[in-house]
Amino acid sequence: MPIPLIYLAIAGIIILVGGGVAIACLSGKTVAFIGMKGSGKTTAVRGFQALGKKEKDWKADSKTPGTLSDIKEHDVLGFKACIDTSGAQQLKRRWKETIEKAKADWVFYFFDISMLDRIMSLENDEKARYFMLVKADLRDVADICKGNKKRLLVIATHTDMEYNKEAAKRYCEDILAELVGLDHYGFVEGSLINYESVSALWNLIKEKLK
Numbered sequence: 001m002p003i004p005l006i007y008l009a010i011a012g013i014i015i016l017v018g019g020g021v022a023i024a025c026l027s028g029k030t031v032a033f034i035g036m037k038g039s040g041k042t043t044a045v046r047g048f049q050a051l052g053k054k055e056k057d058w059k060a061d062s063k064t065p066g067t068l069s070d071i072k073e074h075d076v077l078g079f080k081a082c083i084d085t086s087g088a089q090q091l092k093r094r095w096k097e098t099i100e101k102a103k104a105d106w107v108f109y110f111f112d113i114s115m116l117d118r119i120m121s122l123e124n125d126e127k128a129r130y131f132m133l134v135k136a137d138l139r140d141v142a143d144i145c146k147g148n149k150k151r152l153l154v155i156a157t158h159t160d161m162e163y164n165k166e167a168a169k170r171y172c173e174d175i176l177a178e179l180v181g182l183d184h185y186g187f188v189e190g191s192l193i194n195y196e197s198v199s200a201l202w203n204l205i206k207e208k209l210k
């Protein structure tokens with residue numbers, strides 16, 4: 001199952017930033033891992049694989065950026081995780097096409113919660129707040145999920161970083177407002193730094209998959 005990376009709809013901005021219960025819920029299913037560059041998609045795949053193999057000494061390698069091949073399927077905890085590691089604008093334009101082709105049952109959208117208040121430098125010297133880019137992403141994701149009856153889970157990562165928690169909460173409320181009217185969606189937040197944090201995040205995900 002290929003991973004879709006969503007088309008960002010902010011005019012004029014070109015983005016560079018470009019369990020038993022859980023296994024029962026997702027067994028044989030296809031999940032599209034999409035989101036901003038550096039949001040944790042590749043790390044999540046690797047961490048969840050380590051969780052399935054009970055590799056308790058697993059740790060995320062911050063020195064190595066995502067290196068999984070474009071649009072590849074990976075066996076993860078009994079389901080197929082489709083991921084595209086880039087997040088560049090040209091690949092975001094393929095998110096809808098890829099999700100449809102993959103026939104994904106779930107869409108997992110990742111973003112870095114510690115970045116919500118950051119100003120991002122983009123192509124052509126354009127700048128925008130990270131939360132605006134995520135909000136636009138989710139507007140497009142919601143449209144894709146509505147049109148294709150996909151279930152959506154929004155996953156905020158990097159909670160281990162230092163950031164303004166109160167501001168992040170307000171930004172998240174604003175971002176999730178884009179999902180009003182979507183039948184099936186959930187929101188969780190956590191980190192992906194080691195086996196323990198991945199396990200904690202997976203437990204939160206399990207609850208949303210019930």
